[in-house]
Amino acid sequence: MRMSPVSIITTSDASKSLLHTGLNESYHSYYGALSESQLVFLSYGFHYQASQLQTKTIRILEYGFGTGLNALLVLKHSIGMQIYYTALELYPVNWELIRQLHYTTAVEAEEFDAVFREMHLSEWDQPVQLTPNFCLLKRKMDFKAFQAEPSHIDLIFFDAFSPDKQPELWSEEVFGQACQALRKGGVLVTYSSKGWVKQNLRKCGFKIERLPGPKGKRHVLRAVKPV
Ligand SMILES: C[S@@+](CC[C@H](N)C(=O)[O-])C[C@H]1O[C@@H](n2cnc3c(N)ncnc32)[C@H](O)[C@@H]1O
Numbered sequence: 284m285r286m287s288p289v290s291i292i293t294t295s296d297a298s299k300s301l302l303h304t305g306l307n308e309s310y311h312s313y314y315g316a317l318s319e320s321q322l323v324f325l326s327y328g329f330h331y332q333a334s335q336l337q338t339k340t341i342r343i344l345e346y347g348f349g350t351g352l353n354a355l356l357v358l359k360h361s362i363g364m365q366i367y368y369t370a371l372e373l374y375p376v377n378w379e380l381i382r383q384l385h386y387t388t389a390v391e392a393e394e395f396d397a398v399f400r401e402m403h404l405s406e407w408d409q410p411v412q413l414t415p416n417f418c419l420l421k422r423k424m425d426f427k428a429f430q431a432e433p434s435h436i437d438l439i440f441f442d443a444f445s446p447d448k449q450p451e452l453w454s455e456e457v458f459g460q461a462c463q464a465l466r467k468g469g470v471l472v473t474y475s476s477k478g479w480v481k482q483n484l485r486k487c488g489f490k491i492e493r494l495p496g497p498k499g500k501r502h503v504l505r506a507v508k509p510v
């Protein structure tokens with residue numbers, strides 16, 4: 284994939300997203316950018332894993348920082364927790380474009396306007412303490428080049444472009460590194476439940492749970508690294 288022009292779209296739940304015109308692929312579901320992120324990543328990922336953990340510290344790894352919507356949702360729900368959020372992204376999006384998505388308004392978190400801006404404008408490849416309880420490390424790199432430090436991540440948001448458009452990112456090799464990064468009992472959530480995606484996850488040792496999807500998608504996946 285090469286970076287090519289992106290344009291703003293409005294999805295069915297009225298929240299905005301971006302369209303990558305080269306791939307003809309949107310950053311979120313056309314049926315609702317916010318609805319998808321809230322269900323798949325926030326509820327099935329963050330809230331689920333936070334309820335399983337014995338501690339108030341949660342280490343998250345996101346494949347595909349994109350607009351930062353998933354990170355913003357976690358930030359909004361992070362009260363009382365200590366968040367270490369690492370995000371991989373090879374093609375950062377310009378802040379001027381992100382600003383026009385009005386995400387802090389969409390998620391009713393206007394108090395985080397300045398923090399969300401800082402999320403995007405802060406340095407890459409170094410940890411930034413955005414709030415007393417939210418530390419962000421954006422790594423400007425290819426998913427395929429990611430070498431996991433073993434067993435330190437609690438939760439993975441796997442939010443690559445679709446397996447139809449970028450099959451090489453949903454491979455056994457990429458999932459193998461994701462699994463390596465997770466501690467036992469760690470989970471990976473993603474919006475695709477394609478047969479060969481599930482197969483590749485299983486080959487890496489994940490146990491798959493199929494969960495009801497947001498509008499327009501029958502199922503999504505939560506993959507657990509067995510204890
Ligand atoms: C579905 S979008 C991510 C959506 C994002 N989580 C959000 O909330 O906006 C997929 C992201 O993967 C990034 N990407 C595509 N190919 C990549 C690669 N090989 N390595 C790293 N990032 C890549 C794209 O630039 C895009 O931001």
